[in-house]
Amino acid sequence: MIQNIIKLTKKLIKFRTTEDNRKVKTNCLNFIIKYLSKNTLLSIKKIKTSTGNAIFVTNMRKNPQLCLNGHIDVVPARLEDYKPKIKTNKIFGRGAIDMKGAVAVMIEVMRRLKKTAPPMALILVDDEEQSVGKSTYEIIEKTKIKPLFTMVGEQTDFNIVTKQKGTINLCIVSKGKSAHGAEPQKGINAITQLMDTLKKIDTWPIFKKTAGYRPTCVISTIQGGEATNSVPCCAQAAVNIRYTQNWEAEEIKKKIEKIKNRKILIHAQFKPCMMTDAGNKYVERLKTITRKLLKKDVDIKASSTGSDAKYFSQAGLPVVVFGPIGKNYHADQEWVEIEGLKKYYSILNSFIYDKTI
């Protein structure tokens, strides 16, 4: 069985599923559909969304008890990174840990799903790495599923992540009035006006500069000015804010509204945060099973990075990020541990079939 998972992970890595390669992403999804179709208990649908494509698989029962979620797209890499290699019990290649290894396990679990399994669903999307990607959200909406519990298979080294930050991207445009550089009194300087605004935002008390799981703010890009000897009439900046709870987003929203005026235009794009009660009974169950199989303690964690788990939280559904062991996502020498994939498979199967826990 582990041989199947290794083979499948390697096969998935070979598909160069980057944002610009729509055709390869489609080929990859079609390959998965064909692979899964060997299990006649499954209903397999390919669904087009406004930002990509997805596969929605169920065992044709009522509302799913467990939903597995993953993405098959990757961030760009050197060509050689799409040729998977095995070294020291690790599979190396782009997407190995983010997250084709986990996806291979999820596919294998579904392909071997037995009649005795509870209602299950698998959602695989091809646009998680894109900032606009929201296929997972649209699949939840379109299929109207309300899984009792969902696992997103991003890397967690077998810890259970129940919280992830939400994002607010601000685009701030400052409108001034141009004048000759020698007569600044006749103009309005868009750059200094923008700087004042940025300073205000950056020093909001909600962004405490202490370490830990807290809201943060980064002024990430800035442009402005037309010529060395002119008062700038236009300047703009991007600000990347991360928040940990919904009330913080509401507070930030109110503050933004107060700052906006005729000269300072602000466009804000909100992305939800992920929040699941750590005492949820399925979180407990996952923790017990993982501890038992790994024979070591498992942490319940918060994480600063985001994932598609946010869309389940947005829909009010309990979700965790839970994945195997690996390193170097979005970087050279990305790998997933083979032993970890084997354990991941066992944990998922125990979660599905073991009635004693």
Ligand SMILES: [Zn+2]
């Ligand atoms: Zn990922």
